[in-house]
Amino acid sequence: MKYAYFPGCSLESTAWDFDRSTRAVCGALGIDLEEIPDWVCCGSTPAHASNAALAVALPVVNLQKAQSAGLPVMAACASCYARLRTANHKVRSSPEEREQAERTTGKPYDGGVEVHHVLDVLVNHFGLEKIAAKVRRRLRGLRVACYYGCLLTRPPEIVAFDDAEHPHSMDDLIGAIGAEAVDWPFKTECCGASLSMTSSSIVARLGHRLLSMARETGAECIAVACPLCQVNLDLRQADAAKAHGAIPATPVLYITQLLGLALGLSDQDLGISALTIDAKALLGDRGLAAATGG
Amino acid sequence: MSTTLSWNNSSLVDEVSQRAGTPVGACFQCHKCTTGCPIGPDMDFLPSQIMRLVHLGAEAEVLGSQSIWLCASCETCTTRCPMQIDIAAVMDALRMMAIDRQVTPPNARPEQFNRSFLGSVRRHGRVYEMGMMAAYKLRSLDLFSDVGKVPAMLAKGKLSLLPKRSGSAKEVREVFRRAEEEGRRERGEGSGGSFSPEPTAREKKP
Numbered sequence: 001m002k003y004a005y006f007p008g009c010s011l012e013s014t015a016w017d018f019d020r021s022t023r024a025v026c027g028a029l030g031i032d033l034e035e036i037p038d039w040v041c042c043g044s045t046p047a048h049a050s051n052a053a054l055a056v057a058l059p060v061v062n063l064q065k066a067q068s069a070g071l072p073v074m075a076a077c078a079s080c081y082a083r084l085r086t087a088n089h090k091v092r093s094s095p096e097e098r099e100q101a102e103r104t105t106g107k108p109y110d111g112g113v114e115v116h117h118v119l120d121v122l123v124n125h126f127g128l129e130k131i132a133a134k135v136r137r138r139l140r141g142l143r144v145a146c147y148y149g150c151l152l153t154r155p156p157e158i159v160a161f162d163d164a165e166h167p168h169s170m171d172d173l174i175g176a177i178g179a180e181a182v183d184w185p186f187k188t189e190c191c192g193a194s195l196s197m198t199s200s201s202i203v204a205r206l207g208h209r210l211l212s213m214a215r216e217t218g219a220e221c222i223a224v225a226c227p228l229c230q231v232n233l234d235l236r237q238a239d240a241a242k243a244h245g246a247i248p249a250t251p252v253l254y255i256t257q258l259l260g261l262a263l264g265l266s267d268q269d270l271g272i273s274a275l276t277i278d279a280k281a282l283l284g285d286r287g288l289a290a291a292t293g294g
Numbered sequence: 295m296s297t298t299l300s301w302n303n304s305s306l307v308d309e310v311s312q313r314a315g316t317p318v319g320a321c322f323q324c325h326k327c328t329t330g331c332p333i334g335p336d337m338d339f340l341p342s343q344i345m346r347l348v349h350l351g352a353e354a355e356v357l358g359s360q361s362i363w364l365c366a367s368c369e370t371c372t373t374r375c376p377m378q379i380d381i382a383a384v385m386d387a388l389r390m391m392a393i394d395r396q397v398t399p400p401n402a403r404p405e406q407f408n409r410s411f412l413g414s415v416r417r418h419g420r421v422y423e424m425g426m427m428a429a430y431k432l433r434s435l436d437l438f439s440d441v442g443k444v445p446a447m448l449a450k451g452k453l454s455l456l457p458k459r460s461g462s463a464k465e466v467r468e469v470f471r472r473a474e475e476e477g478r479r480e481r482g483e484g485s486g487g488s489f490s491p492e493p494t495a496r497e498k499k500p
Contacts, residue, residue, distance in 0.1 A: 009421040014452045038461035041415040045367050046408035049389045052313075053476035057469050058415070061462065104472045154369035155380075164373050190332040190368035197430065198403040199364065200439065202336050235443065274450050 001125065003074035003116070004066040005033035006084065008227075009041050010077055014235075015227035017271025021256035022076045022118055024269040028260070029126055029134060033074065036065050042083040045194050056097060057104035059087035063113045064105065072114040074121050076256075078226035079193075082151035082159055084115045089158045117152060119225050119255060120161040123169040128176040136264035138178025141286050144258070145219035146170035147210065148187050149229040164188070170223060170255055177262035184217040186210050191232040200239065203232050208244035211237065220282060221251040223258055230254065234276045251279035261288055306351045313480075314387035316380035321345040327371035327381050337361040338400075341371050341381055344388070357392040361385075363404040394481055406433040416470045419460030424453055 011019035026033050043058035063084065066073045075081040090097040092111035102108055122131065148167045156164040165188065171181035189210060192203035211233060214222050224230045234252040241247050253275065260270040261283070272279060283289050311318045327341040334340055338360040339347060347356045356362070362385050371381035392399065399405055410430035414421050431437050447453045460466065 009423075012420070012458050013423045013454055014447070016451055038419075040419045040460045040462050040466050041421055043415065044411070044421075046411040047415075048367070049386050049404075050393070050408050050412060051473050051477050052386075052390070052480070054412075054470065054473035057473055058466070061465065061469060100476055104469055104476055106468065106472070150366075150368040150370070154373045156373060188370075190366055190370065192332070193366045193368065194407070195333075195364070195366055195404075197427075197440075198407045198434075199336070199401075202333060202364070205335075206332055235447075274452065276446070276450070 010227035419463035422457035
């Protein structure tokens with residue numbers, strides 16, 4: 001299995017631990033990743049809110065690079081994933097969109113590159129049985145709220161690897177590595193996304209709602225697959241508690257970090273130290289403190 | 295809401311439908327978009343009200359609303375609309391129309407953030423978060439929020455003092471230039487108030 005890997009800008013900064021754990025987990029499972037050479041920003045929300053041609057052209061520049069490599073794309077960031085899939089959808093469904101994308105990038109593109117999210121690759125391409133067979137340390141007793149956020153499952157005709165209202169791929173993966181996915185109602189509620197910078201009070205309100213519900217339904221940590229969800233629930237957790245009432249400190253880990261722990265990878269391999277809300281005490285309590293060192 | 299609206303059989307609904315690529319006129323006010331909207335409590339007009347205002351041709355109310363800038367693009371409305379209207383795309387189209395027509399947003403921050411973000415991409419090919427945040431803070435004069443988080447983020451390697459440029463940064467600048475041309479073409483040549491994610495003076499420095 002080999003993919004053209006699109007890390008995206010967040011994975012070079014606020015979410016470097018998502019990048020490191022994604023590479024480590026794929027390495028341990030024998031999934032080959034070849035980083036797209038000289039990849040560029042997908043444009044994210046600022047592009048699609050500002051200029052329609054730009055919002056398609058920036059993802060297409062990356063898809064053209066992957067097409068030259070002859071590989072399907074794997075993205076880790078949920079927002080990059082949705083932008084790449086949306087650009088593909090537009091190029092495939094409308095000749096005008098395709099012409100505009102080709103004019104704007106100055107190169108041909110037929111929409112022919114497949115784009116997958118790392119969660120889709122792990123659960124549906126690699127497979128849960130094979131993952132379960134590679135588990136060295138089952139995360140027994142760890143109760144996890146699987147939080148999908150918005151763009152992994154919406155809109156379903158574009159992203160389409162799980163159910164838009166009741167996704168379960170992350171819950172299934174958590175089960176396969178021996179932890180317990182709690183049944184909770186806010187799997188796909190929005191965290192406020194990029195309002196983080198401009199309207200942080202809204203993000204505090206939404207974050208508090210999510211964190212309180214996760215706790216109320218018995219979770220002791222949250223699993224995510226999106227850098228913005230992670231920042232809004234982890235880095236801004238103290239703001240949420242300050243504005244709307246105390247919540248027990250709740251670690252927010254990338255699904256790749258939890259999977260990596262189960263595969264026997266080290267804290268360093270997985271960037272566990274990057275979390276703002278420390279997970280080491282919780283993992284230690286469950287006898288899951290990862291081996292230190294690389 | 296005390297605003298009195300009269301039926302203005304304008305072309306607004308057609309224009310928004312065309313720009314958003316979705317049939318805004320198909321909305322029959324079931325309010326499902328509003329029910330699921332996470333930002334609803336903070337909006338001046340709820341998503342279903344925005345749709346109705348577009349039907350009524352109430353251009354000033356729609357383009358001047360807080361709501362079009364607060365939409366988080368979570369796509370819940372688009373996913374649930376029984377008429378398959380891409381409501382999130384309507385919000386994007388309204389933002390672009392507001393910029394084209396030089397409508398001053400009630401809260402300028404989201405637009406200032408978008409410019410700062412795209413300015414960074416235009417220059418480096420990727421987002422350089424420290425530079426983007428500095429540019430945003432200068433534009434918005436929101437100088438102090440989150441500054442307290444910076445030392446911890448630096449210590450955890452979550453922010454970098456230096457940009458990580460893409461080797462394709464030059465190609466990206468060309469893409470921006472041509473995308474602006476496309477934008478001008480769509481609006482009809484020569485119209486004012488064109489959006490351009492121009493770099494600030496600071497970002498222009500080599």
